[in-house]
Amino acid sequence: xxxxxxxxxxxxxxxxxxxxxxxxxxxxxxxxxxxxxxxxxxxxxxxxxxxxxxxxxxxxxxxxxxxxxxxxxxxxxxxxxxxxxxxxxxxxxxxxxxxxxxxxxxxxxxxxx
Amino acid sequence: xxxxxxxxxxxxxxxxxxxxxxxxxxxxxxxxxxxxxxxxxxxxxxxxxxxxxxxxxxxxxxxxxxxxxxxxxxxxxxxxxxxxxxxxxxxxxxxxxxxxxxxxxxxxxxxxxxxxxxxxxxxxxxxxxxxxxxxxxxxxxxxxxxxxxxxxxxxxxxxxxxxxxxxxxxxxxxxxxxxxxxxxxxxxxxxxxxxxxxxxxxxxxxxxxxxxxxxxxxxxxxxxxxxxxxxxxxxxxxxxxxxxxxxxxxxxxxxxxxxxxxxxxxxxxxxxxxxxxxxxxxxxxxxxxxxxxxxxxxxxxxxxxxxxxxxxxxxxxxxxxxxxxxxxxxxxxxxxxxxxxxxxxxxxxxxxxxxxxxxxxxxxxxxxxxxxxxxxxxxxxxxxxxxxxxxxxxxxxxxxxxxxxxxxxxxxxxxxxxxxxxxxxxxxxxxxxxxxxxxxxxxxxxxxxxxxxxxxxxxxxxxxxxxxxxxxxxxxxxxxxxxxxxxxxxxxxxxxxxxxxxx
Numbered sequence: 001x002x003x004x005x006x007x008x009x010x011x012x013x014x015x016x017x018x019x020x021x022x023x024x025x026x027x028x029x030x031x032x033x034x035x036x037x038x039x040x041x042x043x044x045x046x047x048x049x050x051x052x053x054x055x056x057x058x059x060x061x062x063x064x065x066x067x068x069x070x071x072x073x074x075x076x077x078x079x080x081x082x083x084x085x086x087x088x089x090x091x092x093x094x095x096x097x098x099x100x101x102x103x104x105x106x107x108x109x110x111x112x113x
Numbered sequence: 114x115x116x117x118x119x120x121x122x123x124x125x126x127x128x129x130x131x132x133x134x135x136x137x138x139x140x141x142x143x144x145x146x147x148x149x150x151x152x153x154x155x156x157x158x159x160x161x162x163x164x165x166x167x168x169x170x171x172x173x174x175x176x177x178x179x180x181x182x183x184x185x186x187x188x189x190x191x192x193x194x195x196x197x198x199x200x201x202x203x204x205x206x207x208x209x210x211x212x213x214x215x216x217x218x219x220x221x222x223x224x225x226x227x228x229x230x231x232x233x234x235x236x237x238x239x240x241x242x243x244x245x246x247x248x249x250x251x252x253x254x255x256x257x258x259x260x261x262x263x264x265x266x267x268x269x270x271x272x273x274x275x276x277x278x279x280x281x282x283x284x285x286x287x288x289x290x291x292x293x294x295x296x297x298x299x300x301x302x303x304x305x306x307x308x309x310x311x312x313x314x315x316x317x318x319x320x321x322x323x324x325x326x327x328x329x330x331x332x333x334x335x336x337x338x339x340x341x342x343x344x345x346x347x348x349x350x351x352x353x354x355x356x357x358x359x360x361x362x363x364x365x366x367x368x369x370x371x372x373x374x375x376x377x378x379x380x381x382x383x384x385x386x387x388x389x390x391x392x393x394x395x396x397x398x399x400x401x402x403x404x405x406x407x408x409x410x411x412x413x414x415x416x417x418x419x420x421x422x423x424x425x426x427x428x429x430x431x432x433x434x435x436x437x438x439x440x441x442x443x444x445x446x447x448x449x450x451x452x453x454x455x456x457x458x459x460x461x462x463x464x465x466x467x468x469x470x471x472x473x474x475x476x477x478x479x480x481x482x483x484x485x486x487x488x489x490x491x492x493x494x495x496x497x498x499x500x501x502x503x504x505x506x507x508x509x510x511x512x513x514x515x516x517x518x519x520x521x522x523x524x525x526x527x528x529x530x531x532x533x534x535x536x537x538x539x540x541x542x543x544x545x546x547x548x549x550x551x552x553x554x555x556x557x558x559x560x561x562x563x564x565x566x567x568x569x570x571x572x573x574x575x576x577x578x579x580x581x582x583x584x585x586x587x588x589x590x591x592x593x594x595x596x597x598x599x600x601x602x603x604x605x606x607x608x609x610x611x612x613x614x615x616x
Contacts, residue, residue, distance in 0.1 A: 015305070022298055028290055035297050042305045049312040064311060067260050071304055074267045078297050081271060085278070085290045093283035 004048050011048070014041030026097055028089075032082045039075040043068050126173040127183030130196040130255050133166045133206060137248035144241050149232035152240035153225070160214040163247065167206040171603075174203050180607040182257075190318035195257040197319075199607020201461055205254040205381060208465050211589065212373050212472045213247050219476050219582040220366035235279050239367075245272035246370060253378045259307050259317040259390075262382055266303065266346070270296040273375045276367040277359045288358040295345050295355045299379070302342030309335035319389050323609070328394050336399070339386055346379035349403075349440060350410035353433045357417075360429040365479020368425065372432045373472035377464055380439055384460070387443060392609045400444040408544040410437030415551030419558065424478045424488035427555055428471070431514060434548060435467045438526065441541050445532040449610065452532040457608055458601045459528030466521025466593050470513035473587035477507040480579060484571045490559055494567025497560075502580040504563050509587035511556030513594075516549045521593025 014037055021034030050064035090096050140159045144152035174181055181198040189195075198206070220243075224236040249272055252265035274296070278289035311317055313331040326332055348356040356376075360368050383403075387396065414434030421427040442460030446453050480503045481496060482488040497504045513522030526545055533541040 022294075028294070031294050035294070035301065038298075038301045039304075042301060042308060045305065045308045045312075049308060052312070064308070067308075067311075070260075070264060074264065074300075077271065078267070078293075078300075081274065082290065082293050082297070085274075085286060085293065088278075088281070089283060089286040089290060092281065092286060 004051060007044055007048050011041040011044035014038070014044065016041075028082070028086045028096055032079055032086070035082075036075065036079060039071070043071060046071070124177065124180075124182050126169075127181055127196070129166055129170050129173065130181060130183040130198055131185070133163070133170060133251045133255065134196075134248060136163050136166060137244040137251065140244040141241055141248065144237075144244070149237065150226040152237050153221070156217055156240040156244055157221075159244065160210070160217055164207075164210040164214055167203075167210040170198055171203045171207055174198055174200065174606060175603055178606060190258065191316040191321055194261050195318065195320075196255040197257040197607075198255055200604040201381070201384070201607070202254040203606075204461065204465055204604065205377070206251060208468050209247060209250045209254070209374055212468055212586065213243065213370065215582045215586050216366045216369045216472060216476065217243055219369075219479075219579050220364075222576065222579060223364055223366065238275060239279060239364075242272045242276055243370070246276070246375065250374055250378055253381055257319050259310065259319065259322070261317075262385070263300065263304055263307055266343075266379060266382065267300055269375060269378050270300065270346070273371055276371065277363045279364055279367065282362075284358070285362045288355070288362050292355045292359040295348075295352065299342035299345035302338045302345075304342075306335040306337075306339030306342065309338070319385060322390050323392065326391060326394060332391070332394070336386060336391060340383055340399075340403075343379045343383045343386075344406070347376050347383065347436060348433060349406050349436055350413050350433065351406075353410065353414070353436075356433055357426055357429040360432060360475075361423065361425040365425075365475055365482070368429075368479070369472040369475040372429065372475060373468040376432070376436060377468060380436070380464070384442075388447065388457075389609055392447065396447065397444065400447060403440045403443040404541060407437040407440030407443075408541065410434060410440070411544055411548035412437075412551070415548055415555065418555040419551065421555075422490055424481065424490055424493070424559060425475070427490065427559065428474050428478055431474075431552065431555060432467075432471060434552070435463070435471070435514060438463050438467075438529070438545070438548065441529050441533070441545065444538060444541070445529065445536055450536065452535040453610075454605060454608070455528045455535075456532035458604050459525050459532060461604045462521055462525035462528065462593065462596075466513050466525050466590050469586050469590035469593070470510035470520075470522060473506050473583050473590060474510035474514075476579070476583035476586065477503045477510070480576065480583065481507075484573055484575075485569065486572050490562065493559065493563045494565045495569040496563040498566065499569050499571060500575065500580075502577070502584055504560070506580065506583040506587040508556070508560060509584075509591050511552075511560070513587075513590040515552040515556060516545075517553075519594035520591050521596075522590070524594050524596065
C-alpha cells in the first residue's frame, strides 16, 4: 500500500468519524470538535492531491496547498465563531444543548413537534 | 457546446465587477477604522453607490449581449481567478442592492446609535454585517472559481449567523448556533467536493472545468457532495430544520435579508454547478431528485405554514415552501429542449420575485410586531384599519407567493408550469398548483383576521417612511409581473445551451 493510499484511507476515516460525531452528539462543543475532525480529513485529501501534482505534472502542486491554508483559516474562524456562540449561550441560559426543541422559544416549537 | 465562446480575458467595463465587491469591503474596513456611529452613515452612503454599480453592470451586459469577464490581477485562469457576470448574476446583484438598501433604510429606527454614546454593540455589528452580507453575495454572484466561491459562501455564513442573534436572547443564540452547525456541515462537504474535482481535472475555474468534465465516478461523488452541502445551506426540505427558528426570531430587517437573499446565495451555486459546470453530462436522475425534494418542500412547508400561530414563523415556513419552487427548474431547464429557456427564466424569476415579496412581508411583519407588541395571528383583528399601508405591502407580497397575476410570482410559476406541461412532466405542474392553493390558504389566514374590525391600541405611532420601504419592495415584486420580453432575453445571456449530447 502506497503512502498516498494510506493517507487517503486515513482521510476517509477521519471524515467518517467526524460525520458520525456531528450527527449523533447533542452537545454543541462535541459537534464543533467533530466538524474539525471532518475538516482534517478533507485537508489530508488536499495534501494527497498536491502530492500527485494533478494540474501540471509538477513534483508537488502548490495550488491545493494554497487552498488548504485558506481552508484551515476558514475552519479556524468557523470554530472560533461557534465557540463564542456556545460561551454566550452558556452565560445567558446556564446550559448548552441542542437536543430538545424547547430552547427554540415557548411559542416557536409547536409545529416542529 | 458554446461554453468555450466565453473569453478568458477581461471585457470592457469588467473592472465594475471588481468594484461591486470592493465597495462594501471598503465600507466594512472604514467602519472599523472610524468606529461607532460612522458605521451607519457609511453603510447608508454606500447603498446608492452599490446600486448604481449593479445597474451599470446590468446596462453594460445588456449592450454587450454576452457575459462580462474580469481577470483579477491580469492572471488568466487556471492560475488566476476570473469574475464573470451573466444575466442571472446581474439580476442577483441588482436584487441584493435593492433589498439591502430598503432593509437598511428600514433598520435605521432599530439600529441607531443612541445619542451621547460613542459606540453601541448591536448597531455597530448590524451595519458592519449588513455590508459583509452584501460583499459576500456579490462575490457569490460574480465568482468564476469554485474554491473562490467556497470562501464567498463562508463569508456569507459568517456574516449571516450573527445577524440572527443580535439581541442576545437565549432562543436566538440557540437558533444561530443550530444554523451555524448546519452551515459548517454543508461547507465542509462542498470543500470535499471541490478537492475531488481539482484532483480529477486540475482546475476549479467554472468555464475550464465545463470543458474538461467527463462522466466518471469522481465527478458524481464530487457533484453529490457539493450539492448536498449547498442544500443544507439553502434549507431545502428535509434540511430545513434550522431555518424557521433562525429566520423568525431575528430582527425584522435581518429576517428580510436572510430569507430574501442569503438562502439564494447557496441556491445560486447549485445552479452554477449543474448548469455551468456539468451541463454536458446526463443528469436526469439527479435533477429529478432535486425537484422531488423541492416538491416535498412546497407541500410540507406550506402545510406547516398553515399551522403556525405566530406571523413571523408563518412567513419563515413559507420561505421553506418557496425555496422548493426554485428546484423545480432543474429537470426542466437542462438539455436542448424548446422549453428549457422558459424553465430557466421561470427559475430566475422565482428567485427574484420571492426575494422582493419575502423581504416586503418580513418588514411588514416587523412593523406589525413592533406596533402591537406581539405577532400572534389570532390577535391581529383590526390591523387593517390602523396600519393599512403595512398590511397592503404584506398582501402584495402574498399575491406574488400565491402566484396570482399580476405579479413576479405569477410569471415565475406560469413559466415553470408551461415548461413542465410541454416537457410532459405533469407531476411538477400538480405540485405547483397545490402549492399555490396552500399559499393562498396561509396568506388568507393572516389577511382575514387583519381585515376584520377590532380594537387595537398601537404601542408606537405609525412610521410612514418604514412602511414605504416595505411597500416599495412589494411593488417591485408586483412590477416584475409586467417585465417586457426583452427582460427574459436578458436573463438568457450566458446560459449554457447544450446542443446535441446524450440528453
